[in-house]
Amino acid sequence: MVDRIIKKLPYTDPFLFVDNIESVTENSIVGNYTFNKNESFYPGHFKNNPVTPGAILTECCAQIGLVCLGIYLLQKEGTNIQEMQIALSSSEMQFLLPVYPLETVTVTSSKIYFRFNKLKCSVKMHNKKGAVVCTGILSGMLKEKNNE
Protein backbone atom coordinates (compact mmCIF):
# COMPACT_ATOMS: atom_id res chain seq x y z
CA MET A 1 0.00 0.00 0.00
CA VAL A 2 2.77 2.43 0.99
CA ASP A 3 4.71 1.63 -2.21
CA ARG A 4 1.59 2.29 -4.22
CA ILE A 5 1.25 5.72 -2.64
CA ILE A 6 4.85 6.80 -3.27
CA LYS A 7 4.74 5.55 -6.87
CA LYS A 8 1.71 7.72 -7.57
CA LEU A 9 3.37 10.93 -6.38
CA PRO A 10 3.60 13.43 -9.23
CA TYR A 11 7.02 14.75 -8.11
CA THR A 12 10.60 13.88 -8.88
CA ASP A 13 14.10 15.10 -8.08
CA PRO A 14 14.81 17.96 -7.26
CA PHE A 15 11.32 18.49 -5.85
CA LEU A 16 10.40 15.19 -4.23
CA PHE A 17 10.43 15.54 -0.44
CA VAL A 18 9.15 12.12 0.67
CA ASP A 19 11.43 9.14 1.50
CA ASN A 20 9.17 6.83 3.51
CA ILE A 21 5.63 6.51 4.76
CA GLU A 22 5.76 5.02 8.25
CA SER A 23 2.03 4.62 8.77
CA VAL A 24 -1.22 5.64 7.17
CA THR A 25 -4.88 5.34 8.13
CA GLU A 26 -7.94 7.15 6.84
CA ASN A 27 -7.45 9.78 9.54
CA SER A 28 -3.70 10.34 9.64
CA ILE A 29 -0.32 9.71 8.05
CA VAL A 30 3.30 9.72 9.24
CA GLY A 31 6.20 10.01 6.82
CA ASN A 32 9.78 11.18 6.72
CA TYR A 33 12.39 12.82 4.55
CA THR A 34 16.14 13.38 4.87
CA PHE A 35 17.44 16.59 3.31
CA ASN A 36 20.61 15.65 1.44
CA LYS A 37 23.51 18.06 1.40
CA ASN A 38 23.13 18.74 -2.33
CA GLU A 39 19.50 19.96 -2.35
CA SER A 40 19.08 22.52 -5.15
CA PHE A 41 18.24 25.45 -2.86
CA TYR A 42 21.14 25.23 -0.37
CA PRO A 43 23.69 27.21 -2.44
CA GLY A 44 21.32 30.20 -2.44
CA HIS A 45 19.61 29.90 0.96
CA PHE A 46 21.73 31.32 2.45
CA LYS A 47 25.11 32.33 0.99
CA ASN A 48 27.69 30.05 2.69
CA ASN A 49 25.09 29.09 5.30
CA PRO A 50 22.71 26.38 4.05
CA VAL A 51 19.35 26.32 5.88
CA THR A 52 16.19 24.63 4.54
CA PRO A 53 13.70 27.34 3.46
CA GLY A 54 10.34 27.49 5.25
CA ALA A 55 8.66 27.18 1.85
CA ILE A 56 10.39 23.80 1.38
CA LEU A 57 9.40 22.64 4.88
CA THR A 58 5.81 23.57 3.98
CA GLU A 59 6.19 21.66 0.69
CA CYS A 60 7.50 18.58 2.54
CA CYS A 61 4.51 18.77 4.94
CA ALA A 62 2.16 19.13 1.96
CA GLN A 63 3.68 16.24 -0.05
CA ILE A 64 3.42 13.85 2.90
CA GLY A 65 0.46 15.31 4.77
CA LEU A 66 -1.84 16.23 1.90
CA VAL A 67 -0.75 14.45 -1.27
CA CYS A 68 0.28 11.04 0.17
CA LEU A 69 -2.72 10.98 2.50
CA GLY A 70 -4.95 12.16 -0.35
CA ILE A 71 -3.74 9.37 -2.65
CA TYR A 72 -4.47 6.86 0.11
CA LEU A 73 -7.97 8.28 0.64
CA LEU A 74 -8.76 8.33 -3.09
CA GLN A 75 -7.51 4.74 -3.47
CA LYS A 76 -9.61 3.71 -0.49
CA GLU A 77 -12.67 5.26 -2.12
CA GLY A 78 -11.95 2.96 -5.06
CA THR A 79 -10.65 5.64 -7.41
CA ASN A 80 -8.17 4.15 -9.86
CA ILE A 81 -5.66 6.96 -10.01
CA GLN A 82 -3.82 7.20 -13.31
CA GLU A 83 -2.98 10.85 -13.20
CA MET A 84 -3.59 13.28 -10.38
CA GLN A 85 -4.64 16.87 -10.50
CA ILE A 86 -3.50 18.64 -7.35
CA ALA A 87 -3.26 22.18 -6.04
CA LEU A 88 -2.34 23.62 -2.67
CA SER A 89 -5.18 25.96 -1.76
CA SER A 90 -4.13 27.38 1.59
CA SER A 91 -1.32 27.18 4.13
CA GLU A 92 -0.96 28.67 7.55
CA MET A 93 2.33 27.62 9.10
CA GLN A 94 4.50 28.51 12.05
CA PHE A 95 8.22 27.77 12.01
CA LEU A 96 9.96 27.09 15.30
CA LEU A 97 13.40 25.61 14.54
CA PRO A 98 15.86 25.61 11.62
CA VAL A 99 16.48 22.46 9.55
CA TYR A 100 20.04 21.99 8.23
CA PRO A 101 21.43 19.73 5.48
CA LEU A 102 21.45 15.99 6.35
CA GLU A 103 18.65 16.33 8.91
CA THR A 104 15.81 13.81 8.89
CA VAL A 105 12.35 15.21 9.55
CA THR A 106 9.14 13.35 10.37
CA VAL A 107 5.79 14.76 9.26
CA THR A 108 2.55 13.83 11.03
CA SER A 109 -0.70 14.91 9.44
CA SER A 110 -4.22 14.56 10.83
CA LYS A 111 -7.23 14.90 8.58
CA ILE A 112 -9.68 17.66 9.47
CA TYR A 113 -11.91 16.81 6.53
CA PHE A 114 -11.82 15.36 3.02
CA ARG A 115 -14.92 16.37 1.13
CA PHE A 116 -15.69 17.39 -2.44
CA ASN A 117 -12.03 16.73 -3.38
CA LYS A 118 -10.69 19.14 -0.77
CA LEU A 119 -8.38 17.77 1.90
CA LYS A 120 -7.71 19.92 4.96
CA CYS A 121 -5.17 18.73 7.53
CA SER A 122 -3.37 19.74 10.65
CA VAL A 123 0.36 19.05 10.12
CA LYS A 124 3.38 18.90 12.37
CA MET A 125 7.06 18.33 11.53
CA HIS A 126 9.53 16.96 14.09
CA ASN A 127 13.32 16.71 13.87
CA LYS A 128 15.40 13.71 14.90
CA LYS A 129 15.49 14.89 18.51
CA GLY A 130 11.69 14.92 18.58
CA ALA A 131 11.42 18.71 18.71
CA VAL A 132 8.69 20.43 16.69
CA VAL A 133 10.17 22.21 13.66
CA CYS A 134 6.97 23.59 12.20
CA THR A 135 3.25 23.20 12.58
CA GLY A 136 0.16 24.44 10.80
CA ILE A 137 -2.95 23.88 8.74
CA LEU A 138 -2.78 22.99 5.04
CA SER A 139 -5.46 22.38 2.48
CA GLY A 140 -5.46 21.30 -1.12
CA MET A 141 -7.63 20.06 -3.94
CA LEU A 142 -6.96 16.53 -5.19
CA LYS A 143 -8.66 14.61 -7.91
CA GLU A 144 -8.17 12.01 -10.58
CA LYS A 145 -7.55 13.80 -13.86
CA ASN A 146 -9.86 11.65 -16.01
CA ASN A 147 -12.83 12.64 -13.85
CA GLU A 148 -13.03 15.97 -15.65
Next chain:
Amino acid sequence: MDKKEQFKKVKEIVTVYLPEDVPKEAISKESNLINELNINSANMVDIVLDVEDAFGIRLENSDMDQIHTIEDALNIINQKVVNKNN
Protein backbone atom coordinates in the same frame (compact mmCIF):
# COMPACT_ATOMS: atom_id res chain seq x y z
CA MET B 1 -36.11 30.34 8.76
CA ASP B 2 -38.10 31.82 5.88
CA LYS B 3 -36.71 32.22 2.38
CA LYS B 4 -35.65 35.81 2.98
CA GLU B 5 -33.67 34.77 6.05
CA GLN B 6 -32.15 31.87 4.14
CA PHE B 7 -30.89 34.27 1.48
CA LYS B 8 -29.48 36.58 4.15
CA LYS B 9 -27.67 33.65 5.79
CA VAL B 10 -26.20 32.41 2.50
CA LYS B 11 -25.10 35.94 1.68
CA GLU B 12 -23.29 36.15 5.04
CA ILE B 13 -21.51 32.85 4.40
CA VAL B 14 -20.46 33.75 0.84
CA THR B 15 -19.22 37.20 1.93
CA VAL B 16 -16.50 35.58 4.04
CA TYR B 17 -15.00 33.91 0.96
CA LEU B 18 -15.28 36.77 -1.55
CA PRO B 19 -11.98 37.83 -3.10
CA GLU B 20 -10.86 41.31 -2.02
CA ASP B 21 -11.81 42.89 -5.33
CA VAL B 22 -15.44 41.70 -5.26
CA PRO B 23 -17.74 43.87 -3.09
CA LYS B 24 -20.43 42.11 -1.06
CA GLU B 25 -23.03 44.27 -2.85
CA ALA B 26 -22.24 42.13 -5.92
CA ILE B 27 -24.07 39.18 -4.35
CA SER B 28 -27.56 38.73 -5.79
CA LYS B 29 -29.68 35.63 -6.31
CA GLU B 30 -28.59 35.53 -9.94
CA SER B 31 -24.85 35.75 -9.18
CA ASN B 32 -22.77 32.89 -10.54
CA LEU B 33 -20.45 31.92 -7.69
CA ILE B 34 -17.48 30.91 -9.79
CA ASN B 35 -17.74 33.12 -12.86
CA GLU B 36 -19.13 36.32 -11.35
CA LEU B 37 -18.16 36.27 -7.68
CA ASN B 38 -14.75 34.70 -8.46
CA ILE B 39 -15.07 32.02 -5.77
CA ASN B 40 -12.44 29.31 -6.39
CA SER B 41 -13.15 25.60 -6.08
CA ALA B 42 -11.42 25.30 -2.69
CA ASN B 43 -13.56 28.11 -1.25
CA MET B 44 -16.69 26.60 -2.83
CA VAL B 45 -16.08 23.57 -0.59
CA ASP B 46 -15.81 25.84 2.46
CA ILE B 47 -19.05 27.59 1.52
CA VAL B 48 -20.85 24.25 1.18
CA LEU B 49 -19.51 23.05 4.55
CA ASP B 50 -20.60 26.30 6.23
CA VAL B 51 -24.03 25.99 4.60
CA GLU B 52 -24.33 22.43 5.98
CA ASP B 53 -23.57 23.67 9.50
CA ALA B 54 -25.81 26.72 9.28
CA PHE B 55 -28.85 24.79 8.01
CA GLY B 56 -28.21 21.39 9.62
CA ILE B 57 -28.23 19.59 6.28
CA ARG B 58 -25.79 17.42 4.28
CA LEU B 59 -24.94 18.02 0.64
CA GLU B 60 -23.68 15.34 -1.74
CA ASN B 61 -21.41 15.54 -4.79
CA SER B 62 -24.48 15.59 -7.03
CA ASP B 63 -25.85 18.64 -5.15
CA MET B 64 -22.50 20.39 -5.46
CA ASP B 65 -22.55 19.87 -9.24
CA GLN B 66 -25.91 21.63 -9.48
CA ILE B 67 -24.84 24.76 -7.63
CA HIS B 68 -23.90 27.51 -10.07
CA THR B 69 -25.77 30.55 -8.78
CA ILE B 70 -26.87 31.69 -5.32
CA GLU B 71 -30.43 30.83 -6.38
CA ASP B 72 -29.36 27.23 -7.15
CA ALA B 73 -27.89 26.99 -3.66
CA LEU B 74 -31.07 28.41 -2.10
CA ASN B 75 -33.24 25.90 -3.98
CA ILE B 76 -31.16 22.95 -2.79
CA ILE B 77 -31.04 24.28 0.78
CA ASN B 78 -34.80 24.79 0.84
CA GLN B 79 -35.46 21.30 -0.54
CA LYS B 80 -33.12 19.69 2.04
CA VAL B 81 -34.57 21.70 4.92
CA VAL B 82 -38.11 20.71 3.91
CA ASN B 83 -37.11 17.02 3.65
CA LYS B 84 -35.42 17.20 7.03
CA ASN B 85 -38.52 18.62 8.70
CA ASN B 86 -40.90 16.04 7.22
